[in-house]
Amino acid sequence: MAGIRPLTMSAISAVIAAWAYFGMPHAPIVVALAVLGIVAQFPHHIWRLLKSPRLSLFASGSPAGTFIVPRAILAFAGYLVAQSSTLEVLWLIGFYFVLGAELTIRALADRVVPVARNLPGYRLRDSLVLDPAWAYLISSLALLLWPLRDSFPWLHAGTTVMLAVAGLLTVFLIADASRLILRRRATSTQLQAALNAYEPRFLLHWQAPKGTSYQVSMWLPYLEQTGHPYFILLRSPENFDEIARLTNRPILLRESLSTLDDVMVPSLHAALYVNTATVNNHMVRYREVTHIQLNHGDSDKAPSYNPSFRAFDRNFVAGQAAIDRFAANGISTTSDFFEIVGRPQVASVQLPVSPISAVSQPTVLYAPTWQGFYQDTDYSSLEFAEAIVQTLLFEGYRVIFRPHPYSRKNQKHRPLIERVNAILAADPRDHVYGRAATEAEIFDLFNESDLLIADLSSVVSDYLASTKPIVLVRRETSEDVSRTLGSACYELDVASGTLDKTAFAGLLSTIRADDPLSGRRTDVSAYYLSDVPAEGHAQLFVDTLDKYLS
Template sequence: MNAKSGLRGWLAGRMPALAAEVAALAALLLAAVADSPWWALPPALVALGLLGYLWRNALSGGPTPSGSTLVIRLLLLACAYLLGVVHSGADLVLALGVGVAALAILAEPAVTATSRSVYPVSANLRGSGLRPNLRPNTSRAVLVNGAAVVVALVCAFAGTLEVISLVVSVAALALIAFTGWQAVTRVRARHASETRLNAALAAYEPVFLLHWEAPAGTAYQVGMWLPYLERLGKKFFVLVRSEANFNEVLRMTTAPVVLRSGLTQIDDVIVPSLRAAFYVNTATKNNHLVRYTNLTHIQLNHGDSDKVPSHNPVFRMYDKNFVAGQAAVDRFAANGVSMPAEMFSIVGRPQVENVAIAAAPIASLTAPRVLYAPTWAGFYADSNYSSLLVGYDIVKALVSRGCSIVFRPHPYTMRSAALTQESERIKALLAEDRRTSGRKHVFGAEAETKMSVVDCFNASDAMVSDVSSVVADYLYSEKPFAMVAVSTPAERFTDAFPLARAAYVIDAQSGRVTNLDPVLDDLLGSDPLAATRHDLKKYYLGDIPSEGYAQHFIDEANRYL
């Protein structure tokens, strides 16, 4: 980014604050030369608007941006004092009130910076102390400081009640001082916990750890593996790299959870009893741990699919890659990523152990239920496989055939405004059809949070998806499914994504579906690919007996522990 674009970006982000500062300064100058106290009205309105903004931000759960409003509030305080001097004469009490309020506001940056140093160190780990108390509430202090500005303006406008302004300002300064004291105390507690961390972990004697770093809202990555790692019967802990990840994991396990954000902090958690480290994604910060050669580093990944990320060369840095079936091994070679066979272990997908197998041909069902499970847009253009932009037409066609729908979009759908809009359109369509026809469509919170992916599989008779790991998992059920060809023309789709050999391919390369009717005829009717699905199931999910399917993973993992 060049200097000009950087300056434009800074100005764009600062424009609301700059406009408010200019307005406050103009009001201050006008108040200084005018005879009427009504010039106090503009800065009073600015102050009230500012306080409302801070209050709304605090209620939304976000941090109150004290730094971006600090100059505005100081100018408004100066305006209040000048109004008092011009229209009522110099007043020591008002001056003290304005000065104390200014001190409280000027203390905000230091208190906020100290508060940001308060973060959890560990939880569920005896000997290192429990998770520190929550971060001090700086938003509350900023709101009270804003109230002190408003009170000072009102008192200056009224020309009386200066004592009230002083009392409120003293209360604001006391609150910011108390918040600062809380922050300092909790930082010291954090340091004490960090000092004891290594000894506490050594006493706990973990055999392995699970390393996870990912954007907030992606806890499904670890959620799918924690139950099976717990079934290994060995002591372990979860190492996370951000406070958001810490809070998410803490809700999912009783195992110790440790937060180490920096590279140099990792040394604190590498204790002699550790033998292996598991990973569930290819996050860049995995490098911070892979450098410890005394551990066996095992990549589990959080799904198996023909997507580009599934044959990323970065998988070569792990000692072992646990994959679902031979298809994953062949995928690397087919895409020019050379990896020796000993780097792989075929363990199946233990998460599908409770997926129900198709009980009858779909043609025998009069009103089949179809799961629509589109993926998201991906981090990069070459991994955008989402079918949601044509999903409305697909769902509408299924509903017109008398199907009931289970709609479960990817958790990351909300990251794209366009995909979110299409998701809402589909939900509105299903809500309206449920109202008029009585069909029991499942969507929204019921499908996305109350039901697991496996629950959605078992509640359906067929599925429509795209290039996604849910397709390989659904293959275990041997139920029919369709894949939407978004990124690649339908005639070359099976070459790029071999799993599509078991799927009915919907052509959406042009941004609209073109062969939907014949595909749905096969999907919901004659189902000519039933035998193909049965054969590919072993290729993608391992030739593992269904009895004790997940045990195969547990046995293989225990070999390295």
């Protein structure tokens, strides 16, 4: 759509320009409506500008620099529909200057990115004083009114004033952005001085697509429990604001490999990671610190035993299952590579008050995973979600539908999610879905449910801590699921490409009747999550990490 909409608007504008040139009636009104249509594409920007106490949005979130060709054509069309004069030619030239300057603003503003926040001793401003959207809105409003100037003479002066204001804004924004960029390049000394004074003991290095901050947030409470000063090192501007909302700890942004030297102060002992992003390779080259992979979940998925883990000095894992998984898949490691630290996040997971057979209306947490980056890591059952949920409703279950956050970014899976949400919305029972489910803590949903239905993912491993029944959806006949995990989960096999609702209903009846795998889950939980009591996982993690921070 980003490419199609401007092209469509350009074609419409060209037709309007020709219409105006040949003196068609009502052309000024049509031109005005067309411009209004462009402005109307961005009502949310007007709202954000009005409600935001700091007008400091990135240009990437601003309409500035968009629809350049349509607005240029419409301005010329507006010139044609009235008597041409020297003043109107000057107005048109001025408008084209403002229009072209928007591209400069956008290019510069995209480079105005934060350097550091919450770092004691570092005080440089890291955002524009005004949002570039203002230049867009004022110049577009002038363009909207300009074709009507012959009908309303006062618009001659009014549109000229608006255009002058837009011009001054563009000059100011270009100057402000240029100043910030040049100043940022001279901040290396101040940044290093502030970091040296702060004396961080470790850093958390992170880069991931926007909307993935859960990878970081799940570890923050336990990093705080170490009692050591640390900072979060980001590599992409799009991650900055979402991480800044999570913590008061210093946050630094270093986009290029060459700028990482600035943050490697002598007090650092370790660098932590919560995923296997490619840019992690930029950091692991610093051998003066210990590089520790925490990851953001443990499962039998192929990414959990990726050979790239060997780039790190240590791999903190939940239990023995993770260690055996590497060996079972031929990934050799050094004898001191793994540290079993439990899974601190499961400390809040509650054991059931009574078995599922004693619950009159059980609640099912259905948490399908996402499709992965590659075909061989696609474990998602979302194509069967509608049939799964319909069966659950028919069998009398209350449903919590929590798809993986990445799934909504997939054009194939987004409508599947919406269909399931619609089914649950139409049912009179108190189901949880949509934002209510996605914004809730996953471990709170564990406690609210009596049964889990999920694909192969860390959700399954974590749910073992609850000792409640688990139905594992098997899309493929692959051997990714270990025999140990398989022995603790009921299997819903959809490898044939269809869901047998009758067999699924029978499986649910078996679970509710006597739950024959109840005892087995306790043993497998210790294998995947360590045999340390849940309340001791956090301390085990803190104590283990502390060994590498002194």
